[in-house]
Amino acid sequence: MIVNKDTIAQLAKENRRLDNRSLTEFRSPIEIETNISWTAEGSAKVRIGETVVMAGVKLSIEKPYNDTPDEGGIMVNAELTPLSSPEYEPGPPGMKAIELARVTDRGIREAKAIDMKKLCIIPGEKAWFVIVDIITINDAGNLFDAAGLATLTALKSAKYPVVDKETGAIDYKQKTDIPLPLTKEPLPITVYKINGSLLVDPTSEEEKTYDARLTVASDSDGTISALQKGGNMPLTIDELSKMLDIALEKSNFLREELNKALNV
Amino acid sequence: MSKIIVEERSIVIPGEILAEGMDFLPGDNTFRENNQIYSKVLGLANISGRVIKITPLSGPYVPKAGDKIIGKVTDIAFSGWRVDTATAYSAMLNVKDATSRFIRKEEDLSKILAIGDYIVVMITNVTSQNLIDLTMKEPGLHKISGGRIININSQKVPRVIGKKGSMISLIKQNTGCDITVGQNGLIWLKGSPDGEFLAEKAIKLIENKSHQEGLTEKIEQFLEKNKVNN
Numbered sequence: 001m002i003v004n005k006d007t008i009a010q011l012a013k014e015n016r017r018l019d020n021r022s023l024t025e026f027r028s029p030i031e032i033e034t035n036i037s038w039t040a041e042g043s044a045k046v047r048i049g050e051t052v053v054m055a056g057v058k059l060s061i062e063k064p065y066n067d068t069p070d071e072g073g074i075m076v077n078a079e080l081t082p083l084s085s086p087e088y089e090p091g092p093p094g095m096k097a098i099e100l101a102r103v104t105d106r107g108i109r110e111a112k113a114i115d116m117k118k119l120c121i122i123p124g125e126k127a128w129f130v131i132v133d134i135i136t137i138n139d140a141g142n143l144f145d146a147a148g149l150a151t152l153t154a155l156k157s158a159k160y161p162v163v164d165k166e167t168g169a170i171d172y173k174q175k176t177d178i179p180l181p182l183t184k185e186p187l188p189i190t191v192y193k194i195n196g197s198l199l200v201d202p203t204s205e206e207e208k209t210y211d212a213r214l215t216v217a218s219d220s221d222g223t224i225s226a227l228q229k230g231g232n233m234p235l236t237i238d239e240l241s242k243m244l245d246i247a248l249e250k251s252n253f254l255r256e257e258l259n260k261a262l263n264v
Numbered sequence: 265m266s267k268i269i270v271e272e273r274s275i276v277i278p279g280e281i282l283a284e285g286m287d288f289l290p291g292d293n294t295f296r297e298n299n300q301i302y303s304k305v306l307g308l309a310n311i312s313g314r315v316i317k318i319t320p321l322s323g324p325y326v327p328k329a330g331d332k333i334i335g336k337v338t339d340i341a342f343s344g345w346r347v348d349t350a351t352a353y354s355a356m357l358n359v360k361d362a363t364s365r366f367i368r369k370e371e372d373l374s375k376i377l378a379i380g381d382y383i384v385v386m387i388t389n390v391t392s393q394n395l396i397d398l399t400m401k402e403p404g405l406h407k408i409s410g411g412r413i414i415n416i417n418s419q420k421v422p423r424v425i426g427k428k429g430s431m432i433s434l435i436k437q438n439t440g441c442d443i444t445v446g447q448n449g450l451i452w453l454k455g456s457p458d459g460e461f462l463a464e465k466a467i468k469l470i471e472n473k474s475h476q477e478g479l480t481e482k483i484e485q486f487l488e489k490n491k492v493n494n
Contacts, residue, residue: 003382003452004412011457018412020461 008209009195017206023199024246026253027051032149032261034157041175042158046150048201050140052084055150056133057158057180061170064120064127072119072127076105076134078147084136085204103188103228104134104147107217111186111225114155118181126168130155130180141204144215148188149254155180156262186225187254188217189247193235198243200250214240216247220255224248272311275321275475276303282316291317308475321475325418325448327351327390332405334413334446335398337381340373347385347398350418350448355396357385362400382408384444384452411442411454414464416471418449423474424467431470431480438487439463462490 008018015023027049037043042057064071078101080088088094093101108114119128132154134147162174192202193212202210212231218224224244229235235243266285270276282294283301290296293305294316303309307318327333327349335355339346344358359367363376377383384405389397399405416424425432425445436443441455441463451467453460466483473479 003408003410006410007412014457016457018461020458 004205005209008206012194012197012199015197017199019203021201023197024250026201026250027203030254030257032153032258034153034262039172040154040158041161041172042154042156042180044150044153044157045137046146046153048142048146048149049203050138051142051146052137053143053146053150054135054137055147055154056135057154058131058133059158059160059170060129060131061121061126061163061168062129063125064123068116069124070120070127071116072114072129073116074105074109074114074130074132076101076108076132076151078104078134078136080136080139080143083138085139088136088139099228099230100143100147101134103144103215103217103226104132104151106226106228107148107186107188107215108132108151108155111184111217111219111223113152113182113184113186113219113225115181115183128160130158139204141202141207142190142200144188144190145201145254148186148217149258152185152187153258153262155182156185156258184219184223184225185255185258186217186219187251187258188215188226189250189254190215191243191246193231193233193239193243198239198246200246214243214247216244216251218248218251220252222248268311268316270309270316272309273475273477274309275307276309276318277306278303282309282318287314289315291315293318293320320419322417323419325351327353327355327387327394327396328447329387329389331387331447333385333387333448334408334444334450334452335383335385335448337377337379337383340377340379345373345377347383349396349398350415350450351396353390353394353396355387355398357383357398357400361388361398364401377407382413382450382452384408384446408444408452411452412460412464414451414453414467416449416451416467418447420471420474421445421447421449423479424451424470426480431483434480434483435463435466435487438491439466462487465490 031047033045036045040056041059045054078097080097082088158180159175160178162171191214192199192210194210211233215228217226266287268283270282280303281300290301303318305320307320310317335347335349337345338348347355349355385398385400386402388399439459439462441453441459444452453463
């Protein structure tokens with residue numbers, strides 16, 4: 001909406017937002033639910049305000065890649081379903097879906113969050129591959145953060161299926177108690193720049209107005225594992241360091257929310 | 265034997281039997297089959313004398329001549345603009361209905377209304393093919409600048425306006441906002457950021473609680489309570 005667009009930009013200059021949140025405040029409620037699917041090895045549903053995203057983890061045994069014979073792998077796929085927003089059409093994934101999947105993938109992969117060597121069963125022959133599917137249920141803005149949170153939650157909740165020792169066949173109907181070899185907990189936070197102000201957790205209207213955005217994936221000790229810049233406008237060094245500060249702070253906030261939800 | 269099965273102001277679903285016998289008449293959103301009157305929509309039953317009608321709780325906006333609506337310019341054509349009116353049908357605003365000023369032949373129409381502009385317009389005609397003709401020349405019709413636009417269920421528009429505009433003037437007084445309600449469920453608010461936010465919340469509250477009794481008092485209380493906090 002163009003009318004809202006001007007108003008958003010104007011308000012951002014005064015450090016205010018359409019819904020009266022402060023610039024670095026996430027929407028509430030933040031709800032995290034695990035094991036929503038019994039067919040997946042791990043699954044999660046995350047709600048940030050009105051945005052709802054589901055993620056599922058499937059495990060399969062494949063032949064390792066030739067250049068990394070003693071490692072498993074991870075694949076992330078995202079689908080922006082037509083039910084989540086009037087802007088999305090059925091069909092092959094578009095730019096936005098591919099970016100969402102790749103940014104989420106990079107956050108997990110480059111943090112070395114999963115110990116790939118432990119996924120290997122027989123070097124050069126058999127290794128576990130982790131397949132993550134992200135599905136949007138409702139897009140009310142900030143899909144990056146919601147998808148990253150859902151993916152991490154699903155990975156944390158995933159349990160290996162039972163493997164038949166003689167035939168090597170996987171029985172997906174039975175699960176073991178062994179979780180994935182997760183070593184870190186990277187979470188992406190996207191900081192948006194609108195009219196000179198930096199803000200997090202945009203609504204879909206704010207997402208249409210932004211000048212630039214930066215997705216920062218960082219783990220609990222503050223190590224940054226991945227960055228993704230979007231938008232047409234440049235960022236100054238000063239802005240960049242401010243954005244990183246906000247992202248690190250907010251990723252700890254989301255991680256606390258995640259731990260709270262998982263401990264209940 | 266004729267009898268009414270549903271209670272006044274109870275929620276009914278499509279296909280629900282409302283009454284039996286020929287002593288009652290089917291009103292809006294109901295129909296008679298054999299000896300029974302059924303509901304066509306999800307809504308509140310309304311019994312006035314012998315007539316049973318349903319006030320729908322949801323559903324699309326059906327354009328009607330004379331309605332003031334808020335639309336968005338989606339395309340510029342040869343002699344006018346195509347407007348998205350949040351209906352299933354296509355709407356046209358002709359140049360001669362947009363401005364009283366003389367428009368030269370080669371003039372750039374996007375200088376008057378650009379794609380993406382929101383406008384307050386009135387429906388002059390809905391053809392049998394459901395094409396909508398619009399005008400912007402009546403008083404109170406104009407291009408929108410600033411403020412914010414929110415979207416509500418068009419069936420709740422009468423509740424937002426209230427009896428003779430009582431509800432909307434209540435919100436206007438308490439928030440200091442200019443509010444234009446389009447019959448198609450788009451509402452334009454303009455005022456201070458706090459006022460706009462409060463008005464938006466009040467309107468959403470009306471949308472959620474429109475079927476409850478004593479709505480005006482509830483909104484009054486809500487506005488009073490939040491005003492003190494500001």
